Amino acid sequence: MASSQRLRALALYKELHRLGREFEPSYDFHGKLRRLYEKSRHLTDEGEIEKAIQFGEYIKNETLALYSLRKYRHLRRMYPSGSSGDNSNGTMY
Structure with a gap:
């Protein structure tokens, strides 16, 4: 049982490490992740491991x-603030 938890923890670490690549460098995501795992x-x-x-x-x-x-905020910024997505006559286009 402990080996399966170990494998899950390692897979989770790898996944979090990959996600941290896109994080803001000033936040030090990888450093915090490593310290959390070392702790x-x-x-x-x-039970505690789980x-x-x-x-x-x-x-x-x-x-x-x-x-x-x-990503949603970026997409929202790409469109003008006045457009609501529909015309006044009720059609989409």
Whole structure:
């Protein structure tokens, strides 16, 4: 059981590391990620390890949400503020 948790933790680390490439360099995402993993390195209780993995999954989901929000904001800036997407006569085009 512990080896499967280890593999999950390593896969999560790799995934977070890849996600961190797009993060703002001043935030030091990779440094914080490494420190967080080193802090949890000594865990032996399977429940605690599972909690740490769940926290990592939460961080991954929040990071993905931030990227989606950033992309949405960029798309929103690309269109003029006055356009609502429809014409006055009710047709789309």
